[in-house]
Amino acid sequence: MFAAPSTGRLPQDPGLAKPNALSVKLAMAFTLWAILMPEINRLHAPAVVLPVPALKLHLGRHHHSASYIYLEGQYDRLIEEAAARNDLDPLLIKAIISVESEFNPHCISPAGACGLMQLMPSTARLLGVKNIFDPKENIYAGAEHFKGLIKRFHSLKVTLAAYNAGELPVLRHHGIPPYRETRWYVYRVLRTYETYQIEAQIQNTHPAEKSA
Numbered sequence: 498m499f500a501a502p503s504t505g506r507l508p509q510d511p512g513l514a515k516p517n518a519l520s521v522k523l524a525m526a527f528t529l530w531a532i533l534m535p536e537i538n539r540l541h542a543p544a545v546v547l548p549v550p551a552l553k554l555h556l557g558r559h560h561h562s563a564s565y566i567y568l569e570g571q572y573d574r575l576i577e578e579a580a581a582r583n584d585l586d587p588l589l590i591k592a593i594i595s596v597e598s599e600f601n602p603h604c605i606s607p608a609g610a611c612g613l614m615q616l617m618p619s620t621a622r623l624l625g626v627k628n629i630f631d632p633k634e635n636i637y638a639g640a641e642h643f644k645g646l647i648k649r650f651h652s653l654k655v656t657l658a659a660y661n662a663g664e665l666p667v668l669r670h671h672g673i674p675p676y677r678e679t680r681w682y683v684y685r686v687l688r689t690y691e692t693y694q695i696e697a698q699i700q701n702t703h704p705a706e707k708s709a
Contacts, residue, residue, distance in 0.1 A: 569591070572600065573587075589653075597614055625638070666679075
């Protein structure tokens with residue numbers, strides 16, 4: 498979560514790490530793999546299926562190191578568990594993580610929010626988190642916090658705004674506050690959520706590829 502901005506400009510990605518040579522080479526290798534694997538699959542007999550994973554790469558943000566790359570599928574099991582515990586759509590939790598931290602468990606925002614779901618330390622303590630950078634603890638607590646906000650505000654858009662800007666600004670403005678960063682955040686999460694839903698529908702229409 499980020500604090501409400503004091504300027505009227507669209508938010509940038511502060512602290513965006515500049516990838517080093519190793520990061521660039523790894524990204525190029527993964528991209529080449531994603532391009533070549535469909536062709537290799539077509540050359541094999543029908544009984545031989547080589548799965549092509551979703552290779553969406555994320556260079557870490559808001560962190561001191563520049564030598565790390567995160568794949569967005571690596572926390573799917575934890576996300577599904579946390580979503581089930583709180584009766585939430587795992588794709589929504591995944592979209593929040595994508596926008597909040599780009600799947601970097603060590604992410605720290607300028608406002609001090611930490612981890613995959615960008616929990617503020619005070620919120621994490623209230624939720625009983627011992628290690629805010631532990632992926633399981635962070636995702637479980639973030640999902641629990643988000644569920645509590647939904648129960649309070651009911652609207653998904655307003656809940657996302659409260660998750661980003663805090664509950665007081667939402668209460669003060671009787672809805673999404675007029676912060677450009679918060680409005681941009683809500684838009685990004687909803688668009689990412691929509692993208693994940695479309696991808697899931699495509700996978701469900703091709704069960705053979707999904708189980709490969």
